Amino acid sequence: MIKTGSRLSIFPLPGALLLPRAYLPLHIFEPRYRALVSDSLARDRRVAMIQPIPGEERADRPDLFDIGCVGRIANVEALEDGRFNLILEGVSRFRVVRELEAGTAFRQIEASFDEFSEDEADPDPLPSPMRSEIEREARRFADARGLMIDWDGVERLDDESLVNGMAQAIPFDVVTKQALLEAADALARADLLVDFLRLGAGDGSQTLQ
The missing domain is CATH 1.20.58 (Methane Monooxygenase Hydroxylase; Chain G, domain 1)
Known part of the structure; x- marks a missing residue:
């Protein structure tokens, strides 16, 4: 279980839904998110997906929903021009506690996982x-x-x-x-x-x- 208070690097992307134990393919081409991936690979292989609030998608720092899902980079292809193809494996949802003054091109948050302690457990079968x-x-x-x-x-x-x-x-x-x-x-x-x-x-x- 990821600890509450963890620092997460976030990738705000509308319509991209990551769920625990699900997989999400991503093509990373923007310089700030290429920097995010490079940092993640060197540190903990975690990338936190979260959606911008509708109407905010085109803003440089859009307002975000309170809940996202952190994933682990399960597979990565580094392309010659600096882009990446990734597959994220969902680990757990999180709630944004606050945004951090990170000094990086990509945004970072403090996250709480307290209310999502069951996300890493296998669910019961559906009726x-x-x-x-x-x-x-x-x-x-x-x-x-x-x-x-x-x-x-x-x-x-x-x-x-x-x-x-x-x-x-x-x-x-x-x-x-x-x-x-x-x-x-x-x-x-x-x-x-x-x-x-x-x-x-x-x-x-x-x-x-």
């Missing part, structure tokens, strides 16, 4: 009806939006990978992605996912990225 409902509503959503999904691959996923993968891959808006991140546990996230899939398939009100 069978819930699993079936997620798959059914995901098919309806995909049909309504014209999305191509490998359904054979979906059926082979374990419950947590199914919920996390859908939460990450479905093109929900920033606020919806944040709600999925902040869900109390895996079952609550699955319930929310069904609601958002149903809403998006029914009236098209969810915003595509």
Whole structure:
């Protein structure tokens, strides 16, 4: 468990959802985030993902949501021109305590992990009806939006990978992605996912990225 009070280097990115035990591929090209990755590789391999509040995305230092998820660099490809291709493995959610005066090109925060102590534990399996409902509503959503999904691959996923993968891959808006991140546990996230899939398939009100 990461200690509360830890210093985290943050990568604010709208629509990029990292969840515990899920994986997030990233292409790093901006100089400040190339510096972040270099620092992380030399120090602890941690990168904290967090979303800017809608309307703040284009600001130089946008206001951020209070909750994000820290990941460990599980795989890295350093390109000749200084860019990186990364795969982050989600470790735990965190709450921002305060932003630090870091003196670096990238932003750093003090983080609390106290309320997310269960994030590193494997969740219980979903009830069978819930699993079936997620798959059914995901098919309806995909049909309504014209999305191509490998359904054979979906059926082979374990419950947590199914919920996390859908939460990450479905093109929900920033606020919806944040709600999925902040869900109390895996079952609550699955319930929310069904609601958002149903809403998006029914009236098209969810915003595509």
